[in-house]
Amino acid sequence: MELIIITVVLYMLSTAGYLAYLFFQKNYLHEAGCCLLAVGFCCHSAIIAYGFAKAGTFPVHNLHETLSLAGWALSGAFLAFQYQFNLRILGIYAAPLATVIMIVSSRLPKEPVLAKTVFNNFWLIFHVIVIFMGEAAFALACGVGFLYLIQESSIKSKNHGFFFRRLPSLELLDSTGYACIISGFALLTLGLISGFLYAKLIWGKLWTWDPKEVWSGITWMLYAALIHGRLALGWRGRKAAIVSVIGFTVLLFTFFGVNFLLKGHHGEFTKW
Amino acid sequence: MQDIVLLGLNHKTAPVEVRECLAFSKDEAGAVLETIQHHPAIREAILFSTCNRVEILLTAENRDYAAEAAKTCFSELKNIPASQFENNLYIYNGDDAVRHIFRVAASLDSMVVGEPQILGQIKEAYRIATLKKTSGVVLNRLLHKTFSVAKRIRTETGIGGHAVSISYAAIELGRKIFGTLEEKKVLLIGAGEMAELAVEHLIRNRAGDIFVANRTFERGIALARKFKGNPIRFEEIPDYMLLADIIISSTGSQGFVIRRDQVKAGMRGRKNRPLFFIDIAVPRDIDPGINRIPNAYLYDIDDLKSVIDENIEDRQREAVKGERIVDEAVISFRQWYESLDAVPTIVALRKKMDAIAKAEIRKTMNSLPHFSDEDSQALCRMTDALINKILHDPTLFLKNNGFHGNKTLYLDMTRKLFKLDES
Structure with missing residues (x-):
């Protein structure tokens, strides 16, 4: 319990560090933000590990746990991309987002709503972790897309304001966004396949026209179209950035909208 | 006490016709320094000559003589009457001269604020002066301070940031x-x-x-x-x-x-x-x-x-921060420069000796508990006398002119020898 509070506080401090970095452009601020986030991520991992040990499977039995796992995947993915691309300014998107997710998560009731039909199985664990990591990568792609749109409009409009100097080059934003999409897509694909395999094992059917499955398919196709467009037709820059933002909204609907508005066999993971 | 004098003209005070008449090449700059070195009023000298400015930095016993000597030297070497450029000249003394050289090196005084070449040009001018041995204790210290101020302003402010061409x-x-x-x-x-x-x-x-x-x-x-x-x-x-x-x-x-x-x-x-x-x-x-x-x-x-235009405005805003750093540096240089006088040096030397004696007496007393108050007072008197005797000749030397004219050198040496600046 206390670990959650510590994690939230660390994420908040990291957010403050990144916001200060945005304004003052001092390297040590970014380093502080990054370190705080990394420490927060470690605490967060401990929470997840504890939940895993207690439940014997991934702690995704209610909205509280599911959101917490999403926040964990997001900060993990951000740290990984930050290490790879050094796109520091993305912290002003990732750190507050992780903070908000964790705050919402910590306000929700914590009693697990046990699912009847969930069996502990390698495919299930694989499915959960891969899907969450993929979604975190798409969330980052959306953030990078926003940054691209801001920077592009300041270059096009020739009005070099606050962000022009603080944001990196269009090329870096574009290639990072693409890397996020590619890794997210690979993970999502793996996640869907493992989901099908699990469904086959449990229900004997690969595909049941469950709304979650349908919307996941739609999301997958949208990102597939984006990647195809980029490789075959050279959809890059502004167009790619807009599609990443749209893709993430569809993904959010698949994640929450389907569970709250439609009915399906994923519903119990987000009960509260 | 010597004076620091800076005499020169720049793009703000002199039109290009005058500046080009007075521009010195590297060899000519060396010649100026050699000539001016022999002038009795002048101790140390460095000459800066770029397309936007010609300035000479001097230390001298009498600043008016020194300025006059520099003017004569310019007009003789360039073969133009002094009246032709006299009205374009500015002369700064003491703190103002120090501030001016800091501002020039940090490119706060340049035509395009923040342009990076000027620091290199000043370093080159200093190199010529060291080769000709016309830079001494004061100007060495001043120039090193100048380089560090310029560097600090460049890294801590956005004065050199963003293109202006x-x-x-x-x-x-x-x-x-x-x-x-x-x-x-x-x-x-x-x-x-x-x-x-x-x-x-x-x-x-x-x-x-x-x-x-x-x-x-x-x-x-x-x-x-x-x-x-x-x-x-x-x-x-x-x-x-x-x-x-x-x-x-x-x-x-x-x-x-x-x-x-x-x-x-x-x-x-x-x-x-x-x-x-x-x-x-x-x-x-x-x-x-x-x-x-x-x-x-x-x-x-x-x-x-x-x-x-936006970038130029930005640089001007950043230049204000640069001026603050310059002000700080002028004060710290003045503190060093004032310490480079006989009286403060002697005082500092005495203080250091007293402190050493006091510490040693305390140590000795701890191991001699049977000493009475009178005994210990006698011991103190003895060390005081010892210090007086030891410092007698150096004090006389520093107070009177046993320097053969180069007072700052000996004062600086004394301060270094006894590490007076760091305690």
Whole structure:
């Protein structure tokens, strides 16, 4: 319990560090933000590990746990991309987002709503972790897309304001966004396949026209179209950035909208 | 006590006709220093001569004589009457001279605030002075302080940040689009000083192939040879638009050289890789509608000018921070300089000795508990007398002129020998 509070506080401090970095452009601020986030991520991992040990499977039995796992995947993915691309300014998107997710998560009731039909199985664990990591990568792609749109409009409009100097080059934003999409897509694909395999094992059917499955398919196709467009037709820059933002909204609907508005066999993971 | 004197003229006080008459080459600067070294009023000297300023920094016993000597030296060596430049001269003493040299080195006094060359020029001037041995204790310290102040201002303020020339502004924009300019292919259409300067900057940033298109092919060949690029015919421009990443145009053409529909068709062929147009021509060469095409970016001369204006304003704001750093440095230099007098040095020396004696007495007393108060007072008197005797000759030496004229050298030596500045 206390670990959650510590994690939230660390994420908040990291957010403050990144916001200060945005304004003052001092390297040590970014380093502080990054370190705080990394420490927060470690605490967060401990929470997840504890939940895993207690439940014997991934702690995704209610909205509280599911959101917490999403926040964990997001900060993990951000740290990984930050290490790879050094796109520091993305912290002003990732750190507050992780903070908000964790705050919402910590306000929700914590009693697990046990699912009847969930069996502990390698495919299930694989499915959960891969899907969450993929979604975190798409969330980052959306953030990078926003940054691209801001920077592009300041270059096009020739009005070099606050962000022009603080944001990196269009090329870096574009290639990072693409890397996020590619890794997210690979993970999502793996996640869907493992989901099908699990469904086959449990229900004997690969595909049941469950709304979650349908919307996941739609999301997958949208990102597939984006990647195809980029490789075959050279959809890059502004167009790619807009599609990443749209893709993430569809993904959010698949994640929450389907569970709250439609009915399906994923519903119990987000009960509260 | 010596005075620090700075005498000179710059782009604000003197027109170019006067500045060019007084500009000294490296050899001439050496000659000036040699001449002025022998003047009885002058101890140390450094001469700065750039296209925007000629200044001489001196330390002297009598500042008026020194200034007069410098003026005479200038007019004799350059063979022009002093009356021709006398009205353009400024003379600063003490703190003002120190502040001026700090401001000059930090490029706060430059025509383009924040330009980086001046510091190198001052370092070179200092090098000449050390070779000619005209820089001594005071100017050595002052110049080292100057370099550190200039460096600090450059790193702590944004005074040197962001381009203030058209060609640099274009390069900076290119970096915001492409990240790195390495291996980016450049197409130069037409010719002109600014366009060629931009191409040179691009080459220095390791741009890739350079293509040169000119209405007269021969001219294009000559220009291409200059940049080690490839000349192309004017009619080939649309084909090379598929290849190039940066297109710089500067022709005398009345109509547009590149039209929107050409670029629109070309973007598909280049798979939407970004394309950056720089239009330096008046009237414009490139259809302004091109800026609306995705992944194509167009800046014309007015756009670049407004970027520069913003950057200049920025530098001026940053310069205020620089002035604060200069003020701090002037104060700290003054503290050192004032300490370089006989009285403060003697006082500091005495204080140090007293402190050592006190500490040692305390140590000794701890191991001698049977000493009475009287005994210990006698011991104190003894050490006091010892200090007085030891310091008697050095004090006399520093107070009177046993220096053969070079007082600062001995004072500085004393301070270093006894580490008086660090305690």
